[in-house]
Amino acid sequence: MAQQHDQLMRPPIEELLEKAESKFRLVTLSSQRARQINSYFGQLGDGLGKAVPPQVTSTARKSLSVAFEEIGADVIVPVEREVEPEPAATEADEAE
Numbered sequence: 001m002a003q004q005h006d007q008l009m010r011p012p013i014e015e016l017l018e019k020a021e022s023k024f025r026l027v028t029l030s031s032q033r034a035r036q037i038n039s040y041f042g043q044l045g046d047g048l049g050k051a052v053p054p055q056v057t058s059t060a061r062k063s064l065s066v067a068f069e070e071i072g073a074d075v076i077v078p079v080e081r082e083v084e085p086e087p088a089a090t091e092a093d094e095a096e
Helices: 013-020 023-042 063-072 091-095
Strands: none
Touching: 013 023, 013 063, 023 063
16 A cells, blocks of 8 residues: 655645745745754854754754744744834925
8 A cells, every 4th residue: 555655844835824924924934043043053062152042843954944843833933023114304304
């Protein structure tokens, strides 16, 4: 009997897209987190402690896979940035 093969990606991309709202946001969020994970492993011997270690137990060896697992486990969530309105122009600004 044929065995069902494991998916190429865990968690599935459909599940990740539901959490990140768009492909662009998923790519941005996961790449930023993967850079942080790389920095963590890069500075381990230096004792700097600036980067946050992986937040999930994973057998994945690639930082991007770990980042996807963190997003899938709701450990890393997208946050809306507040955009401050432009200050109103003053008379001094208009004179220039």
